[in-house]
Amino acid sequence: MTAIDTAKTAAKSASKAAARTDTAATGPEPGGGPAGRRGRTPALRTVLPPLGALVVMIALWQLVIVAFDVPGYMLPSPATMLDTVTGEFDCVLTPTWVTLRESVLGFLIAGAVGVASALVMGRWRLMERSLYPYLILLQTIPIVAVAPLFVVWLGPGMATNTLVAAMIALFPVAANTLQGLKSVDRNLVQLYSMAGAPARVQLLFLRLPGALPEILTGLRVAAGASVIGAIVGEFVAGVGGGAGGLGYVITESAVQLRTPQLFLAVLGASVVSLLLFGAVVAAERFLLGKWHESALPTDE
Numbered sequence: 001m002t003a004i005d006t007a008k009t010a011a012k013s014a015s016k017a018a019a020r021t022d023t024a025a026t027g028p029e030p031g032g033g034p035a036g037r038r039g040r041t042p043a044l045r046t047v048l049p050p051l052g053a054l055v056v057m058i059a060l061w062q063l064v065i066v067a068f069d070v071p072g073y074m075l076p077s078p079a080t081m082l083d084t085v086t087g088e089f090d091c092v093l094t095p096t097w098v099t100l101r102e103s104v105l106g107f108l109i110a111g112a113v114g115v116a117s118a119l120v121m122g123r124w125r126l127m128e129r130s131l132y133p134y135l136i137l138l139q140t141i142p143i144v145a146v147a148p149l150f151v152v153w154l155g156p157g158m159a160t161n162t163l164v165a166a167m168i169a170l171f172p173v174a175a176n177t178l179q180g181l182k183s184v185d186r187n188l189v190q191l192y193s194m195a196g197a198p199a200r201v202q203l204l205f206l207r208l209p210g211a212l213p214e215i216l217t218g219l220r221v222a223a224g225a226s227v228i229g230a231i232v233g234e235f236v237a238g239v240g241g242g243a244g245g246l247g248y249v250i251t252e253s254a255v256q257l258r259t260p261q262l263f264l265a266v267l268g269a270s271v272v273s274l275l276l277f278g279a280v281v282a283a284e285r286f287l288l289g290k291w292h293e294s295a296l297p298t299d300e
Contacts, residue, residue, distance in 0.1 A: 076260045084260040092249060096268040099245035102158055102230040103272055106165025110222050114173025115215060122181035123203050139171040147236040161233030168229035169222035176218030180211025216284045223276035227269055
């Protein structure tokens with residue numbers, strides 16, 4: 001074997017070794033080997049647990065009905081609920097739409113007023129000492145006790161229900177926003193002060209962006225609270241303008257012992273809550289997804 005042949009053989013061996021090294025470093029193709037299976041694992045981990053919990057709850061539901069011989073007017077069976085959903089779903093579409101509008105309006109009002117009031121209290125300490133006790137008082141007032149006053153002032157219907165929804169959802173937004181404004185890193189505040197930034201600049205360009213996680217947490221709580229408020233308002237205000245919401249359907253079904261329809265209305269209220277909550281989660285991913293620790297993916 002000549003020196004040229006020996007050099008060629010050595011070059012081939014080196015290229016094969018390099019190819020093996022690259023394959024080991026990069027792993028198999030995304031679609032086929034273990035890496036591809038690992039890529040599909042997070043989706044399964046997200047979907048399978050709630051589906052499994054749902055199956056277990058339905059099985060326990062049916063087991064309780066069979067074991068204790070529960071009558072249908074007290075607790076309908078899963079099969080009865082399936083028939084109700086498929087056969088009478090149209091009956092709750094309009095009430096669900098009414099409650100959705102009231103909840104969304106109450107949520108938006110609570111979000112705007114809550115953030116604005118927190119900004120005022122965060123800017124002027126005197127305003128915090130003046131307004132914060134009344135926010136706490138607003139949270140402690142039994143809304144069922146004051147809702148009839150709103151009916152007297154505004155009449156039954158959407159205006160009253162929206163106001164009740166906003167009242168219940170206001171405190172978590174304001175309290176969380178104020179806490180976020182006051183929790184900004186002191187070193188950054190001092191840096192802004194050393195640079196000569198006025199207080200309003202610190203508030204709008206440092207404290208407000210830094211408080212976004214707390215603001216969104218408050219909005220998460222307010223998403224469910226606004227639906228509760230709208231339904232409580234419908235309990236008290238009844239039908240206004242000829243259209244009743246889910247609260248009216250729940251009250252009517254309970255009086256007539258139409259338990260499947262009552263459960264269906266409760267399911268509609270849960271859907272409304274999930275829609276509002278999902279909107280807040282989407283906003284959170286958009287606003288925090290690229291920089292905040294709470295929104296970054298975790299390594300398991």
